[in-house]
Amino acid sequence: MDITFTSATHNSRRSNVLRSGICTLALAMLPAITWGSDEEALTALLRATGGLENSPLASHGWGSGQHCSDWDGVNCDNGRVTKLDLTNYHLSGELPKEIGSLDALEVLNLTNNEFSGKIPDSIGELTKLKELYLSKNAFKGHIPTTFINLKSLTRLDLSYNMLLSSTNSDVDALVNQIHPNWQTTQLVSPSNLRVTGVTIDTVSLAWDPILYREPARYEIIVSTDASPDIINGKPYNGDKLYKVDNKNIGAFTVPGLSASTQYHLAIRALADKIPGKNGGKLVSDFSKTVSTYTLLDTDRDGVADINDDDADNDGLSNEKETLDADTDSDGIKDYLEPNNVDTDGDTLFNHEDDDDDQDTILTMNELGSNPAYPLDSDGDGIPDYLDRDSTNELGTADGSGDSDKDGLSDKEECPEPAHCADSDGDGLANYMDSNDDNDKLSTVEENPPLDSDSDGVINSIESNDRDTDNDGIRDHEDEDDDGDGRPTRDELGGNPLDPRDKDGDGIPDYLDADSDNKAETKDGSGDSDGDGISDFKECPTAPACPDANGNGQPSYMDVNEQTEIIVPGKSVLGDSENRGSGGGAFGLPLLGSLFAGMAFGLRRRGKRH
Numbered sequence: 001m002d003i004t005f006t007s008a009t010h011n012s013r014r015s016n017v018l019r020s021g022i023c024t025l026a027l028a029m030l031p032a033i034t035w036g037s038d039e040e041a042l043t044a045l046l047r048a049t050g051g052l053e054n055s056p057l058a059s060h061g062w063g064s065g066q067h068c069s070d071w072d073g074v075n076c077d078n079g080r081v082t083k084l085d086l087t088n089y090h091l092s093g094e095l096p097k098e099i100g101s102l103d104a105l106e107v108l109n110l111t112n113n114e115f116s117g118k119i120p121d122s123i124g125e126l127t128k129l130k131e132l133y134l135s136k137n138a139f140k141g142h143i144p145t146t147f148i149n150l151k152s153l154t155r156l157d158l159s160y161n162m163l164l165s166s167t168n169s170d171v172d173a174l175v176n177q178i179h180p181n182w183q184t185t186q187l188v189s190p191s192n193l194r195v196t197g198v199t200i201d202t203v204s205l206a207w208d209p210i211l212y213r214e215p216a217r218y219e220i221i222v223s224t225d226a227s228p229d230i231i232n233g234k235p236y237n238g239d240k241l242y243k244v245d246n247k248n249i250g251a252f253t254v255p256g257l258s259a260s261t262q263y264h265l266a267i268r269a270l271a272d273k274i275p276g277k278n279g280g281k282l283v284s285d286f287s288k289t290v291s292t293y294t295l296l297d298t299d300r301d302g303v304a305d306i307n308d309d310d311a312d313n314d315g316l317s318n319e320k321e322t323l324d325a326d327t328d329s330d331g332i333k334d335y336l337e338p339n340n341v342d343t344d345g346d347t348l349f350n351h352e353d354d355d356d357d358q359d360t361i362l363t364m365n366e367l368g369s370n371p372a373y374p375l376d377s378d379g380d381g382i383p384d385y386l387d388r389d390s391t392n393e394l395g396t397a398d399g400s401g402d403s404d405k406d407g408l409s410d411k412e413e414c415p416e417p418a419h420c421a422d423s424d425g426d427g428l429a430n431y432m433d434s435n436d437d438n439d440k441l442s443t444v445e446e447n448p449p450l451d452s453d454s455d456g457v458i459n460s461i462e463s464n465d466r467d468t469d470n471d472g473i474r475d476h477e478d479e480d481d482d483g484d485g486r487p488t489r490d491e492l493g494g495n496p497l498d499p500r501d502k503d504g505d506g507i508p509d510y511l512d513a514d515s516d517n518k519a520e521t522k523d524g525s526g527d528s529d530g531d532g533i534s535d536f537k538e539c540p541t542a543p544a545c546p547d548a549n550g551n552g553q554p555s556y557m558d559v560n561e562q563t564e565i566i567v568p569g570k571s572v573l574g575d576s577e578n579r580g581s582g583g584g585a586f587g588l589p590l591l592g593s594l595f596a597g598m599a600f601g602l603r604r605r606g607k608r609h
Contacts, residue, residue: 037101037102037103038079038080038081038101038102038104040098040101041081041096041098041099041100041101041102042062042071042074042081043063044096044097044098044099045057045095045096045098045099046058046062046063047096048093048094048095048096049091049092049093050092050093055091056089056090056091057072057086057089057091060072060073060089068081073085073086073089077104080104081102081104081105082104082105082106082107083105083106083107083108084102084105084107084108084109085107085109086109086110086113087109087110087111087112087113087133088111088112088113089113090113090114091110091113091114091115092113092114092115092116093114093115093116094115094116094117094118095110095115095117095119095120095139096120097120097121097122098122099120099122099123099126100120100121100122100123100124100125100126101122101125102126103125103126103127103128104128105126105128105129106128106129106130106131106152107129107130107131108126108129108131108132108133109131109133110133110134110137111133111134111135111136111137111157112135112136112137112276112277113136113137114137114138114280115134115137115138115139116137116138116139116140117139117140117141118139118140118141118142118144119134119139119141119143119144119163120144121144121145121146122146123144123146123147123150124144124145124146124147124148124149124150125146125149126150127149127150127151127152128152129150129152129153130152130153130154130155131153131154131155131156132150132153132155132156132157133155133156133157134157134158134161135157135158135159135160135161135185136159136160136161136274136276136277136280137160137161138161138162138282139158139161139162139163140161140162140163140164140188140284140285141163141164142163142164142165142166142167143158143163143164143165143166143171143172143175144166144171145166145167145168145171147166147168147171147174147175148168148170148171148174150174153174153178154178155178156175156178156179156182157179158175158179158182158185158186159182159185160185160186160187160274160275160277160280160282161185161186161187161282162186162187162188162282162284162285163182163186163188164186164188165183183211184211184212184213185212185213185214186211186212187210187212187216187269187270187271187282187283187284188210188212188269188284189210189267189268189269189284189285189286189287190207190208190209190210190218190250190267190269190287191207191208191287192206192207192208193205193206193207193265193266193267193287193288193290194206194207194290195265195290195292196251197253198292198293198294198295199294199295199304200259200260200294200295200296200297200302200303200304201255201256201257201258201259201294202253202254202255202256202257202294203222203253203254203257203263203265203292203294204251204252204253204254205220205251205252205253205254205265205267205290206250206251207250207251207267207287208250209247209248209249209250210247210269212247212269212271214271214273214274214275215247215271215272215273216247216269216270216271217243217244217245217246217247217269217270217271217272218243218244218247218249218252218267218268218269218270219241219242219243219244219267219268219270220241220242220243220244220252220254220265220266220267221235221239221240221241221242221265221266221267221268221286222239222240222241222242222254222257222263222264222265223235223239223240223263223264223265224261224262224263224264224379225239225264226264226289226291227264227289228264228265228266228286228289242254247269257294258294259294259295259296259297259300259304260293260294260295260296260297260298260372260373261293261294261373262291262292262293262373263291263292263293263294264289264290264291265289265290265291265292266286266287266288266289266290267286267287268283268284268285268286268287269282269283269284270282270283270284271283293373296311296372298311298312298313298336299311299312299313299338301313305336311335311336312334312335312336312337312338312339312351313338314338314339314340314341314351315339315340316335316339318335322334322335327351327352328351328352328353328354328363329354329364330353330354330356330362330363330364330367330385331363331364331367331371332351332363332367332371334351337350337351338350338351339351339352341427342427343356343357343386343428343429343432344356344357344358344388344432345358345426345427345428345432345433346358356385356386357385357386357387357388357403357432358388359387359388359389359390361385363385366383366384366385366390367383367384367385368384375390376390377390377391378390378391378392378399378400378401378410379399379400380398380399380400380401380410380411380414380417381411381414381416381417382400382410382414382417382420382431387401387403387410388401388403388404388432389401389402389403389410396409396410396411397409398411398412400412403431403432404430404431404432404433404434404443405434405444406433406434406436406442406443406444406447407443407444407447407448408430408431408443408447408449408460410431413429413430413431413436413497414429414430414431414497415497416497416498421461421497421498422543423436423437423438423461423497424436424437424438424463424544425438425541425542425543425544425545426438426544430461430497436460436461437459437460437461437462437463437464438463439463439464439465439466440464440465441464443460446458446459446460447460452476452477453476453477453478453479453488454479454489455478455479455481455487455488455489455492455510456488456489456492456496457476457488457492457496457510458496459476461496461497462475462476463475463476464476464477465552466552466553466554467552467553468481468482468483468511468553468554468557469481469482469483469513469553469557470483470551470552470553470557470558471483474552481510481511482510482511482512482513482528482557483513484513484514484515486510488510491508491509491510491515492508492509492510493509501515502515502516503515503516503517503524503525503526503535504524504525505523505524505525505526505535505536505539505542506536506539506542506543507525507535507539507542507543507545507556508543512526512528512535513526513528513529513557514526514527514528514535519534521534521535521536522534523536523537525537528556528557529556529557529558529559529561530559531559531561531562532562533562535556538555538556538561539554539555539556548561549561
């Protein structure tokens with residue numbers, strides 16, 4: 001079919017083509033994100049907040065569209081970004097430095113997100129910026145000195161972050177002029193943390209309370225490591241955390257510390273609620289760390305050396321032990337090194353032994369630069385000069401070494417250096433003793449650790465040739481070792497290496513049939529065998545108690561043995577009022593962790609009257 005175009009038809013077709021070309025040209029002229037600095041800056045922000053897979057921006061058109069209208073929160077003018085409003089977008093991460101490329105930006109609003117880290121210095125390149133809103137995030141660090149370039153800025157909100165003043169006073173003046181009192185909305189760590197006092201078991205701190213105007217609290221971290229820290233929300237490597245609930249308080253005494261120990265302390269502030277924000281909280285960085293030593297308590301008797309007449313608890317007063325005397329020339333003065341402890345069992349007491357742990361390295365070469373606080377290379381709480389495997393040559397999993405090569409690490413056998421057990425009472429702490437219970441089997445032969453009677457005391461520290469209650473069942477198979485009707489497990493007190501000793505006679509409750517002193521003996525030690533002689537008088541050497549007739553039952557439990565034992569010249573810790581409430585037991589005495597350049601030996605039980 002022939003078609004003839006009339007003039008009108010031809011004009012109409014030409015008009016349609018013209019309109020189509022105009023539309024195409026109009027679309028091409030829409031304000032598009034160019035593949036230049038603005039697009040790169042927005043893409044960098046997308047990546048910093050989780051990328052296409054995790055950033056909340058990805059569900060709001062970011063990274064997919066070619067025009068400003070496709071990117072939520074973005075306003076453009078002539079192809080340049082002039083406004084970026086991302087309020088309540090639940091964004092987290094650090095603000096990328098590329099944000100400074102948006103040099104046409106006039107409004108930047110990031111209110112109520114989870115941005116963290118420092119405000120990038122590149123913020124100062126936004127010279128056309130009129131309004132900046134960063135409130136209710138977690139920005140920290142000093143306000144950048146480049147703020148001085150924001151000459152057009154008329155509105156600013158920095159509330160509820162963790163920001164510090166700028167290091168440039170002109171910037172501070174600018175910020176204070178636009179946003180007065182902004183510092184009262186910043187949660188920062190307290191300043192001027194300082195030590196105000198120490199005892200053998202406490203450190204007193206003071207600091208300048210924060211200016212933050214909302215409710216807040218403090219946390220103090222205490223560590224024996226030079227870098228105290230919180231990892232995955234928990235104190236790292238045994239560090240301890242103490243809470244102070246009132247932000248207006250500027251002092252705290254840290255309790256429960258060990259004597260003669262160096263501690264490192266820091267403080268931070270926390271706010272559990274942010275005004276106008278659901279679920280938000282702020283946690284500042286820790287302050288600068290302060291370090292101090294608790295007072296020396298060489299003999300671990302609860303009295304600091306500066307107030308102790310017998311600092312090493314060897315029965316000789318400091319005055320009698322000439323303060324400058326050092327019998328073995330090992331760098332430790334005699335008044336701080338006991339003359340009744342032999343750590344390595346070589347028949348030389350520590351004050352006359354120049355190699356206290358018998359590792360062929362002289363004590364003086366293992367002390368370190370400060371003899372008052374000697375080296376502890378493996379961090380097990382036992383100083384090198386009393387630790388035969390201080391370099392962990394045997395490669396124990398916990399790194400503490402195995403001084404007696406019995407298959408149990410030093411930390412396993414002495415988890416609390418202030419109270420190392422000597423299970424058989426032979427004068428050698430378990431970590432230095434290859435046969436911890438002095439029975440017919442070495443500790444190695446009794447490993448892996450078994451507990452035949454399931455009483456909470458493993459076989460290697462419970463003798464297989466002793467029958468405390470003479471019931472025909474050896475202690476390592478007897479679930480009630482003293483025959484008092486109370487299971488051993490219930491009388492332990494939770495720690496078989498430091499068992500409960502209610503009457504303080506050195507015999508633990510689970511081996512003491514009269515731990516409640518029902519016999520009402522004058523010395524308070526009870527009379528387990530009811531023979532009229534107190535437990536202390538029949539066993540003044542507890543925890544190593546005699547068995548006079550050799551029947552496997554200690555004398556204090558044997559009614560057929562009525563012998564009062566006197567030990568001439570016996571060194572004791574003090575009078576009965578100073579005896580420890582726990583630990584010290586038949587086969588389980590306490591070993592005083594006399595590090596701090598001092599001594600490491602058996603705690604002596606109190607004198608009876």
